[in-house]
C-alpha cells in the first residue's frame with residue numbers, strides 16, 4: 001500500500017492457467033506454458049494492475065486474484081530490497 005516497487009521491477013510470470021482468474025487485458029502470453037502480468041515483460045516493467053505512485057500510495061487492482069508470484073513475495077527479502085533500490089527507496 002505504500003511501496004509497489006516489486007510490481008514495477010520484475011517480469012511477473014506464472015503458469016498460464018492462473019490467468020483464467022484475471023481480466024484478459026491484464027495478462028500476456030509469453031510462451032506455450034507461461035503468461036505474465038501485462039506491462040511486466042519489459043525493460044521498464046510496471047504491472048498494468050498497479051495503481052498509484054511507486055513509493056507513495058499504491059494498490060493492486062486485482063489483489064484477490066493476484067497470481068502466485070505476487071503471493072510469494074516476502075517483504076524485506078533480497079528481491080524486495082533490489083526492487084526498492086531500483087526505485088531509489090530506502
Ligand code: SF4
Pocket residue numbers: 006007012037047048049050051059060061062063066067070
Ligand atoms: S498483480 Fe498486483 S501484486 Fe501482482 S505485480 Fe501486479 S499490481 Fe503487483
